[in-house]
Amino acid sequence: MNKHENFSEWYNEVIEKAGLTDKRYPVKGMNVWPAYGWKLMRLIDDETRRLVEETNHQEVKFPLLIPEDEFKKEADHIKGFDDQVFWVSHAGRNELDIPLLLRPTSETAMYPVFDLWIRSHTDLPLKTYQIVNVFRYETKQTRAFMRMREIHFFEAHTCHQDEVEAEEQIHEDFEIMDALSKKLCLPYLKLKRTDWDKFPGAEYSVGADALMPTGRLLQIAGIHQYLTNFAKAYNITYEDIDGEHKHVHQTTYGMSERLIGAVVAIHGDDKGVVLPPEVAPIQIRIIPIIYGEDADLLNYCREIEDTLKEMGFRVDIDDHDDLRPGSKFFHSEEKGIPLRLDIGGNEMEDGTVTAVRRDTGKKTVIPYDKLSMNIKEILETMEEEMYDRARQDLEDNMEDAQDFAEMKEEKIYRIGWCGELDCGQYIEEVSDREILGTLYDDKEDHKGQCLSCGKPTVEAVYLCRTH
Amino acid sequence: MNKHENFSEWYNEVIEKAGLTDKRYPVKGMNVWPAYGWKLMRLIDDETRRLVEETNHQEVKFPLLIPEDEFKKEADHIKGFDDQVFWVSHAGRNELDIPLLLRPTSETAMYPVFDLWIRSHTDLPLKTYQIVNVFRYETKQTRAFMRMREIHFFEAHTCHQDEVEAEEQIHEDFEIMDALSKKLCLPYLKLKRTDWDKFPGAEYSVGADALMPTGRLLQIAGIHQYLTNFAKAYNITYEDIDGEHKHVHQTTYGMSERLIGAVVAIHGDDKGVVLPPEVAPIQIRIIPIIYGEDADLLNYCREIEDTLKEMGFRVDIDDHDDLRPGSKFFHSEEKGIPLRLDIGGNEMEDGTVTAVRRDTGKKTVIPYDKLSMNIKEILETMEEEMYDRARQDLEDNMEDAQDFAEMKEEKIYRIGWCGELDCGQYIEEVSDREILGTLYDDKEDHKGQCLSCGKPTVEAVYLCRTH
Helix, strand or coil: CCCCCCHHHHHHHHHHHHCCCEEEEEECCEEEECHHHHHHHHHHHHHHHHHHHHCCCEECECCCEEEHHHHCCCHHHHHHHHHHCEEEEEECCEEEEEEEEECCCCHHHHHHHHHHHCCEHHHCCEEEEEEEEEECCCCCCCECCCECCEEEEEEEEEEECCHHHHHHHHHHHHHHHHHHHHHCCCCCEEEECCHHHCCCCCCEEEEEEEECCCCCEEEEEEEEEEECHHHHHCCCEEECCCCCEEECEEEEEEEECHHHHHHHHHHCECCECCCCCCCCCCCEEEEECCCCCCHHHHHHHHHHHHHHHHCCCCEEECCCCCCCHHHHHHHHHHCCCCEEEEECHHHHHHCEEEEEECCCCCEEEEEHHHHHHHHHHHHHHHHHHHHHHHHHHHHHCEEECCCHHHCCCCCEEEEECCCCHHHHHHHHHHHCCEEEEEECCCCCCCCEEECCCCCEECCCEEEECEC | CCCCCCHHHHHHHHHHHCCCCEEEEEECCEEEECHHHHHHHHHHHHHHHHHHHHCCCEECECCCEEEHHHHCCCHHHHHHHHHHCEEEEEECCEEEEEEEEECCCCHHHHHHHHHHHCCEHHHCCEEEEEEEEEECCCCCCCECCCECCEEEEEEEEEEECCHHHHHHHHHHHHHHHHHHHHHCCCCCEEEECCHHHCCCCCCEEEEEEEECCCCCEEEEEEEEEEECHHHHHHCCEEECCCCCEEECEEEEEEEECHHHHHHHHHHCECCECCCCCCCCCCCEEEEECCCCCCHHHHHHHHHHHHHHHHCCCCEEECCCCCCCHHHHHHHHHHCCCCEEEEECHHHHHHCEEEEEECCCCCEEEEEHHHHHHHHHHHHHHHHHHHHHHHHHHHHHCEEECCCHHHCCCCCEEEEECCCCHHHHHHHHHHHCCEEEEEECCCCCCCCEEECCCCCEECCCEEEECEC
């Protein structure tokens, strides 16, 4: 398995060997979550829940099936998703009166009900989210976690009195995303998409893009400003303090299992996946360095396991008596367990353990009485260093380009573009790359010119291939 | 709202007023989970997870869509569900090669993959579970939580070496169910179903039936022994210690949002729902008894709120300044919050709170320094008493009957039945009731005779109407 020689092959192999997914389910684009992979997803969901509930979002759950007539109310939205929906037209032996579709996203399930929930300005802001399965009939090649037909989806939907509040929500969303990206060791770019690439029905969309080892970008989250576009289609109004009826302003924030795909792709190595300590299903694995039987050593290991469990770490012990230590190291590495504790005769005598980091292989001998503090420190350092390495990599892969001839690598190029549709299409075609947009929050000083028409520009535009 | 005059009307009203469900979604049998109801369901799920993980079940997640050909492999199973499935035959503009169906339950999604997961006796027992949405095209009248077309479903699936181990699993399932039923204050009967009423494809089924205030039973869980019925259809084999290939023995355990329906129906009263303390989204509501403004009193209330939060209680405070105490009591009761803490000038002076139980209205004055201990005690007592009251009710509603003329009420009748299909059908028809089976674990001494043919019988058979 060589990550840099053949990324696709490496990726498909390591995720299955780690037990993150099982691709043998007999429907294209729909995989099984085995226990280990599902636990990872649930830990990421828990961290997401913690962050969005801290900011007063409430979890709800809407039905999976959406009636065709509700789905078709917002014109751009239906245009964007029409080719991608799975249809249910029969049940039992009956044809349904109104065809139902499997939600590709939940705007059209939620907004008819939001209309009933919101009466007055005292009902606002309405901040909801749900974590559900959504379905998109992808025609491109599917890939585990990255492009699936059944998707594990987080979606926050909010309603506000006016544009100012809605804009504040988008800032809050990025604070949440920043906090989550630290825990997942996933640095990313916030790029405001072009008009032709925004979410169907949105006023504008900001993509959160992470750099893959291929030099391409992968969108790992989308944050969208709807203004009153959907509110008008679904007639969601409130009575303001003066008794006037107004349309609400809406935003959404979406993420999926792609977070796992990005973590694997960015941090994995030729030995397997490397999981961020905060969300790893097993944070620490104890390996007894034992040949034959040794009840004392095993007891010492179990004592340490219990101590660490009590301290709140997710820890297990590889006590297979038919495996040599080398094989145990191999399994622990393959599963991406952040920290290994090797414990042999020496460690037992000295009252220590030898901690080995999954990402760097760095070893630290820890005395028993400092176990908790030192392990906490190592895991925190590991999280920071994983994040920093990936950020450095992201920065190293960005480059300014003045003309097409300079763009020879799989990199993120900062170019000039005047903003006109024709010029944009020309640039995408000639470069065989996509315009991903401009930085959302840092205005950049970029005195360049449009690669197509040559007009002077002030803002850098990001051009890159995507996954 | 009068529970005993018109149960249906009362039920539909209290669940919506409490915020447990929203029935205004425009598809029959599919409701919206608003935040409060969803939080209750999640707390029940968490308790379920805790119990099944303690017994080494692992959570997995299988796809929603099942290919028709996999679904049709077990003959009885398909016969049982054929009329109830939603079909997906189109996606985008394409007709699918193989029609897909929305899982009504997941045997036929999981077992082709179990076949790949299980190689040897060392892979057994395989104990998995998932919590997912399932779909059944119910033709009977739908009712929130009780009979839905999209169902929130817990399903455990296990594989074992032999029948003995599989039988042990069923005992373990009932230990889990017993523990959960205590927390939910839901006493129930374990009734081994008749052959014509067992789960499609099962060797035998045991229903967990709770008594509704109507005098009818509601099945709140099902535990099923499959033996090798599915293993043969899906060819799930393992190599035993002697190198022989054998079919695995399987069991399942299913529950749904019906648990909520049963809790509401059994414990609710004319003021609204009454939620069991362990799973109530808000366990304690603080009500400042305040007329006008009183910053000191509000601060005292907030201090108590913070103290209780730190102690791990789910607590909130009704600090609406436009509502009189009476309205606040009303809202707290409607939502079924187990404990109210009334705090007025007297309480603040004395350094106390007045705790009011939702179920009995019983008041207790608690000094500040005993807050945590006393509240814990009150909630535990409340849980026990709610359970005991419901159990007493269940026992009071069971009666032996020697002939049809004795069965005049909506009760659970213990009757004699010889076990023959013809006699069973006759008994169901004449009594206009269903045979729900015999007690699963307590063998009863019941020297009676079959109500149909008069043959002597040894075991009591339970006859009742159902929801």
